[in-house]
Amino acid sequence: MPPQKTTAIVIRTRDYGEADRIVTVLSPEAGRLTLVALNARKSQRRFRNCLEPLSLVRLTYTEKPHRDLGRLDTCELIEAHADLRRNLHRLGAAACLAELAGEIIGAQDKLTDIFRALETALSLLSQGVPPDSILCSFLIRLLVLAGYGPRWQRCQVCGRPPSGALWLNVNEGTVICQSCRPSNDGRLYPLSFGTWKLMVLAQSLPPAKLSRLRFPALAARQTLALARGFIRQILGRELKSFEFLNKIGKGEGRG
Ligand SMILES: [Zn+2]
Numbered sequence: 001m002p003p004q005k006t007t008a009i010v011i012r013t014r015d016y017g018e019a020d021r022i023v024t025v026l027s028p029e030a031g032r033l034t035l036v037a038l039n040a041r042k043s044q045r046r047f048r049n050c051l052e053p054l055s056l057v058r059l060t061y062t063e064k065p066h067r068d069l070g071r072l073d074t075c076e077l078i079e080a081h082a083d084l085r086r087n088l089h090r091l092g093a094a095a096c097l098a099e100l101a102g103e104i105i106g107a108q109d110k111l112t113d114i115f116r117a118l119e120t121a122l123s124l125l126s127q128g129v130p131p132d133s134i135l136c137s138f139l140i141r142l143l144v145l146a147g148y149g150p151r152w153q154r155c156q157v158c159g160r161p162p163s164g165a166l167w168l169n170v171n172e173g174t175v176i177c178q179s180c181r182p183s184n185d186g187r188l189y190p191l192s193f194g195t196w197k198l199m200v201l202a203q204s205l206p207p208a209k210l211s212r213l214r215f216p217a218l219a220a221r222q223t224l225a226l227a228r229g230f231i232r233q234i235l236g237r238e239l240k241s242f243e244f245l246n247k248i249g250k251g252e253g254r255g
Contacts, residue, residue, distance in 0.1 A: 003060045003073050006030055009118055010055045011102040015041065023051055023072055024102060025059070028115035031105040035061050035072040050077040054084065054094050054122055083126040088248045090125045093135035095241040097121050100139065103235055104146035117141050120207045129211050136223040137210040140202035143230050148173045149203050152196070155180055166191050170229035189226045195219040 008025035011032070016022045021040040025033050040047045050057050056079040063070040084090040101118040105111065121138040125131055143149055151173055154161055157180035167176045167188035175196065176188065191199075198219050202210060215223060231239055 001063050001065070003062045004030070005058070005060050006033075007056070007058055007078070008033070009098065009101075009115070009122070010051060010053050010057060011098050012053050013037075013051050021047075021051060022069070025057070026098075026102055026105065026115055026118065028112045031111050032102055033061065033070060034068065035059075035070045037072040037075070040072075047072070047075050049080070050075040052080065054098055055080050056119060056122070079123075081122050081126045083128070084122065087131070089131040090128075092241065092245045092248055093131040094122055094125050095244055096135060096239055097138050097142065099239050099241045100142050100231065103239075104142060110145045114142065114145050117145065117207050120210070124211045130214065132220045133213055133215045134211070136198070136215040136220050136227075137202045137213045139227040140199055140223065141207065141210060143227065143234075144203045146234060148230055148234075151175075152199060152203065162193065162196055164193055166193070166196055168226050170226060170233055173230070189222070189229060191222055191226070192218060195222045199223065 006027040006029050008027040011024045011026055013021050013023045016036060019039050019042040021037045023035050023037050025035065027033055037047050037051060040051060055077060057075050057077055059075040060073040061070045062073055081094070084094050097118055101114050105114060117138060121134055124134050140149070152175050154175070155166070155177040156169065156172070156174035157176055160177065162175060162177045165178050167181050168191050169176060169188055171187055175191070181188065194216070195218070198213060198215055201213055205213070228238065228242060
């Protein structure tokens with residue numbers, strides 16, 4: 001197969017064999033690619049500074065028939081997002097969003113949107129927009145792109161838009177108003193009306209305008225808890241990056 005060119009965001013890397021690295025990237029055309037960067041640990045010259053997770057790069061790669069791993073041929077740094085690495089909260093938020101974006105790549109028609117959403121979030125985090133708000137806004141946006149979210153507008157039971165506190169059913173991806181809530185369903189996440197309004201805005205605003213949404217502490221806590229619930233539902237496990245958030249004192253023990 002001839003070499004392919006693409007823009008990509010580096011999601012993660014790990015050592016492979018004596019001298020190589022395995023690089024997982026997200027491409028707007030090809031989705032998630034797992035590529036081996038031959039000799040990347042011995043020779044710095046070829047892939048200099050471009051294999052750091054969260055970097056935006058331009059690369060060429062060659063896919064091998066009947067092999068899972070393609071070969072990374074060339075890689076050139078476009079944007080290192082250096083400023084988001086200088087702050088643990090920004091880095092934690094970026095790591096969660098990159099990991100989620102890398103996991104929900106399934107629906108081919110949403111690839112470009114998922115890639116753009118992640119790149120926008122990384123740029124905003126680099127610029128210093130509050131990381132909690134970016135994390136919440138873009139977790140919601142990525143979950144919507146993964147196919148969750150369209151049923152958050154109205155109560156699942158009575159069909160009315162909520163007007164007060166409400167509940168989110170993670171298993172079904174629906175909301176239930178206070179008066180329709182069944183008495184003993186432990187799988188419902190409580191949402192304040194303010195949190196619900198922010199979620200609906202995060203679902204519908206164009207990505208560039210998501211930078212304007214601000215999640216106060218309660219809304220951030222509720223959004224993070226339900227995002228974790230959804231992600232467990234979708235992936236069958238937690239995001240590894242949530243552990244990092246826990247360590248730096250964000251998102252601990254909820255949901
Ligand atoms: Zn209702």
